Structure formats: structure tokens, C-alpha cells
Amino acid sequence: MSDHFGDSTRAVKAVSSLPVPGDPVGPGPVLASAYHLSDDEGSEQNTYGRGSNPTWRQLESALAQLEGAEAALVFGSGMAAITAALRATATPGSVLVVPADGYYQVRRYATESLAPLGITVREATADEICDAAETADVVLAETPTNPALDVVDLRRLAHACRRRGARLLVDNTTATPLGQQPLALGADLVVASATKALAGHSDMLAGYIAGSDSELIAAVERERLLAGAILGSFEAWLVLRSLGSVGLRFERQCANALALATALQGHRGVRSVRYPGLPGDPSHPLAAGQMRRFGGLVSIELADEAAVHALVRRSELLVAATSFGGIHTSVDRRARWGDPVADGFARISAGIEDTDDLVADVVAALDAQ
Structure with a gap:
């Protein structure tokens, strides 16, 4: 091709x-x-x-x-x-x-x-x-x-x-x-x-x-x-x-992931944010040298398990689901499955919602905690 x-x-x-x-x-x-x-x-x-x-x-x-x-x-x-x-x-x-x-x-x-x-x-x-x-x-x-x-x-x-x-x-x-x-x-x-x-x-x-x-x-x-x-x-x-539509979907997912990571890295309720596309991420220099796009996943750490559940409950757009890559933005608390992570660690899979809507919704849900 x-x-x-x-x-x-x-x-x-x-x-x-x-x-x-x-x-x-x-x-x-x-x-x-x-x-x-x-x-x-x-x-x-x-x-x-x-x-x-x-x-x-x-x-x-x-x-x-x-x-x-x-x-x-x-x-x-x-x-x-x-x-x-x-x-x-x-x-x-x-x-x-x-x-x-x-x-x-x-x-x-x-x-x-x-x-x-x-x-x-x-x-x-x-x-x-x-x-x-x-x-x-x-x-x-x-x-x-x-x-x-x-x-x-x-x-x-x-x-x-x-x-x-x-x-x-x-x-x-x-x-x-x-x-x-x-x-x-x-x-x-x-x-x-x-x-x-x-x-x-x-x-x-x-x-x-x-x-x-x-x-x-x-x-x-x-x-x-x-x-x-x-x-x-x-x-x-x-x-x-x-x-046939993966190019469009993945482009929006990557854009949404970067926008979310950028908005959340300074939020008072978020202890840490990981996204290879963030210039300050530990993996960014290496990722920039071998990746064309940085993907639709963002990992964050909130205070505890309750904070993750509250984030989803107070959001209008987030869904609680494992797996990733779908059109809906989803949140998965990974300690639930036995991953060696903190109780408040969550993997966000960015969907294809309008970027401004998604960022505003997630920030508002965090502000309400």
C-alpha cells in the first residue's frame, strides 16, 4: 500500500x-x-x-x-x-x-x-x-x-x-x-x-x-x-x-486522551497522571521516537477506591467498564482485577465524544468530590 x-x-x-x-x-x-x-x-x-x-x-x-x-x-x-x-x-x-x-x-x-x-x-x-x-x-x-x-x-x-x-x-x-x-x-x-x-x-x-x-x-x-x-x-x-473508520475513531481517541491528561495533571484531586503523549511523562522521549500516535489510554491515581467510583457516578459521560478502545470513554479501577497498583489507580479509555465536552465533564465530576 x-x-x-x-x-x-x-x-x-x-x-x-x-x-x-x-x-x-x-x-x-x-x-x-x-x-x-x-x-x-x-x-x-x-x-x-x-x-x-x-x-x-x-x-x-x-x-x-x-x-x-x-x-x-x-x-x-x-x-x-x-x-x-x-x-x-x-x-x-x-x-x-x-x-x-x-x-x-x-x-x-x-x-x-x-x-x-x-x-x-x-x-x-x-x-x-x-x-x-x-x-x-x-x-x-x-x-x-x-x-x-x-x-x-x-x-x-x-x-x-x-x-x-x-x-x-x-x-x-x-x-x-x-x-x-x-x-x-x-x-x-x-x-x-x-x-x-x-x-x-x-x-x-x-x-x-x-x-x-x-x-x-x-x-x-x-x-x-x-x-x-x-x-x-x-x-x-x-x-x-x-x-474502515478506525482512522477517524483513533484520531479522536488520541486527541481526547491528550486533552484529558493535560487537564488532569494539575487537578487537586488527581495524585498522578500517565500518558506517553505528555511532554513531561517519563516515557515521552522514548515514545516520541518510536510511536506515530500515543494512543487513547490515560492512567490516573485518585485518593482511593471510593474516589474512582464517585468520578464515574458524578459524570454524565463516563462508563465503568473493563477493556478499552470503544466509542464511549470508560474508567476501569485496575486493583479490582489484581493488578499491583494503588486502590485509587484508574485506567481511562478515551472515547470519541467531543473533546471539550469530555474534558469539561470529567473535570466537573472531579471538582464535585
Whole structure:
């Protein structure tokens, strides 16, 4: 795809089919579990719904274009994608490094499901992961981290992995391919939850893996076929349908996140604010060097649990919900799920409301406490 196009243009072109007269501009999903077989056995692209689907392939092509990859594979959720990538790359006897400060379910899967297979699992924070890669065989990095929004130096990490001969997997969920291109920075695979900003409407689950190493992609595809962690064809169509507007949505989410972070960093009721796009944020210099946009997440710390609940209750626009990337601005108190954060720590996922309305609403809700 031409690299001179902007994000919205790239997204629209990525989901566009070839212009065939008489065909619909926006094709519908192909709902099928079985296909007509050919006499020329083995020549078919579609044989059974667990192995292939035309709607999958269109979505995978779009995701690959957005990530700058040769290929992409879709899965039933972000966790299905991550676990498939780990199973395909980490083998008994190998050393796997996972984020100590990233999504907590990844750590649980690694320790509960991979460690018993003879895989050594080590945890490392964003500050530690480059050094940890020196003795690893597979490294999974998440950047910016969820929920603290620390940033990993992907160029340095990729160099450490190449020197060691380790595989580098990067979770690009928080940044999205419109905010960051891990493959261009040296990653072997990108893994992500499309549930978040790409699908964008808080109504479905999906995940994907993208990369340009054909053998590695083939290994992951084989894992998907055998394990069956597939994405339904209707859900694939929903993601495809949403991708066309992701440029507009993500642009507003990023603008809203920056405006919120700027307004809240000096508020008397807010103890701390983290957003990689803030010039004074500890991660800003690194983020500015490897991210095109800084994302729609803002992390704040209020006085306590009650203050977080009061913020939502007194707001007209905020909703209390986990996950992120939807059109509504949401607040999630992360200690609720066991993250090692203060009781008043909250992750705000900026939606697509008018920026002035959102900032005024949140500030007013805080002022009322």
C-alpha cells in the first residue's frame, strides 16, 4: 500500500475489495462451515470452516497492510492470538520472558500452562526487559504497557533479541498499527487484541497475529488449525466493517486522551497522571521516537477506591467498564482485577465524544468530590 496516504485513507483502502462491476462495494460475510470440493484434491483454498474462510482472508489482508506485514492470522480473541504465538515459539527447555507490568492474564497463562511443560518463564518490567532478553529464547513485550503506560525501547530490545537469536513478539494492542509499527522496529511477530480500538464498539472479541517470516506464520497457522481458536466469519466481517473508520475513531481517541491528561495533571484531586503523549511523562522521549500516535489510554491515581467510583457516578459521560478502545470513554479501577497498583489507580479509555465536552465533564465530576 502506498505509504504517502494518511491513516484513514490506508484503513479504507485496506478493507476495499477489487472493483468488479456488479459486485457489492461492501461485501457481506461468508457464513460457511463446509465448501464444495474439487476433483483436483488438495487444490482448494476452502475445504472446512476451521481451516479457512473468505471473510477471514479479507480481514487478514487488511490487518497485514496496516501492520506492514506480509501476512496476518485472525483468532477468536486477543488471548487466543497471544497463546497461539507462544505455543508456536516457546518449546520445552526454552526461556520465555513475559511482561511483569503488562496484561495480567498473559502472566497467568505462562506460569499455569507453559511452565509445567518445561518452559522457563521469567517476568520483566519495561525497564528490565532489554536486559532479560540477553538470556531468553522468546520475548513477549507489551508497549505501552497496560495499565501503567510505560514504553519499551523496541529498537534496543530487537537488537538484544537478534544478538541472542531469540524471537521477539510485541503486543501492539494499546498502540494499534496506526500508532506504532513493531515489525518495522525489529519484531518477529505482532500480536494484538482487535477487540479494542480496531473493532471499536465494545460488542465483540477478536485477535490477530501479523508478521513477515513465512515459516513462523505457517507454524502459527498450524497451531490455529489444530487448536481451533478461530474467529467466527460473522465476527470477522464485523471487524472488517469497523476497520474502515478506525482512522477517524483513533484520531479522536488520541486527541481526547491528550486533552484529558493535560487537564488532569494539575487537578487537586488527581495524585498522578500517565500518558506517553505528555511532554513531561517519563516515557515521552522514548515514545516520541518510536510511536506515530500515543494512543487513547490515560492512567490516573485518585485518593482511593471510593474516589474512582464517585468520578464515574458524578459524570454524565463516563462508563465503568473493563477493556478499552470503544466509542464511549470508560474508567476501569485496575486493583479490582489484581493488578499491583494503588486502590485509587484508574485506567481511562478515551472515547470519541467531543473533546471539550469530555474534558469539561470529567473535570466537573472531579471538582464535585
